[in-house]
Amino acid sequence: MTPRPDQGARDAVLAHPAVVRVREAIAAHLVTTTVVVLDSAARTAAQAAEQLGVSVAQIANSLVFTARSAPGGDVTPLLVLASGAHRVNTVKVAAMLQVAEIEQADAAFVRATTGFVIGGVAPVGHTQPIRTVIDVSLARHDTIWAAAGHPQAVFRTTYDELIRMSGGIPTEVV
16 A cells, blocks of 8 residues: 655645646636645556546546647647546547547657646646547546646546636547
8 A cells, every 4th residue: 555645745746836837727717626636646547546436437538649730740739638448549539630640649748748747647737738639428427537737636627627628629539
């Protein structure tokens, strides 16, 4: 069993610049929620769900992809907020977005385009605007949990709030 972080460690996570950016973005959208500090880093949806005591399907997994409008063309970031229970069908999503291809981004690209490390990518608070799609299956849940800028920080939200805050397009991603 992982030991629970002390209050100082929790306060440090809440004061992390990326978490502060997420909290400010949430507040700017007039959403009332609290950032929760997990007992340990959750770098996967399954790890987050286990610590929260919820279904993995309730985790809005923030996945960053590279999108190319044409083979060999310029790369732009794409954020897919997918249920933790799903694997994104990149061919289907690329066709829906009318791009040539999308591929999972590497850690350096994720950090450079979002300002977050993998495991802490939030649906809001990015350092630049990012085209976003949201898995329609998340609508089945009254409560959804999303990363809050740090692998140990999450927040509770709803599907409608997630759409409004992220500006994401509801999409079938599987």
